[in-house]
Amino acid sequence: MKHLPKHVRPRWRYLAVGIEAWPDAGIERSDFQRALWFAAGNLLGDPGSADAGVRVVAYSFRDGRGEALVRARRGTVSRARAAVACVSAVREHPVRVCVRGVSGTMRAARERYLDGLDTPERxxxxxxxxxxxxxxxxxxxxxxxxxxxxxxxxRRRDCGTDGE
Structure with missing residues (x-):
């Protein structure tokens, strides 16, 4: 099968997403993808969800913190952001999800908005x-x-762990 010409190919935007959960939560990529599809389907309906085409293309999660790169069609970024914001739980683990930024390439999104995961102090x-x-x-x-x-x-000041 021949490749499509460049002007006919679908255009994508990449949303850099930050994820926070309790430290004992084990959230896999497939679990996050399922929660994202479910949120998009509930918010946008089946046709709107299919039009946005949200898909997790890169994912890392460790010790309650994670990052994901979510692909969406150009022109549906605002709807994709709204769908990401609707994710409140993944496999019954409560999560906080935020869109850190949007970029036209995966590389630029990683460099600008995804900073890697630091190791928490137990x-x-x-x-x-x-x-x-x-x-x-x-x-x-x-x-x-x-x-x-x-x-x-x-917060640290609430627990008396300032400066340590």
């Missing part, structure tokens, strides 16, 4: 609720183990 001396607890520190954010209830998100 600590066992996080002061929270009058007790020392286990926690995971990522920059200014601290995720504290709250017993059987799961995790609680806080």
């Amino acid at each position: 600590r066992s001396d996080v002061a929270f609720d009058g007790d020392a607890r286990d926690g995971v520190c990522r920059g200014e954010n601290v995720d504290v183990v709250a017993g059987d209830d799961g995790w609680v998100g806080a």
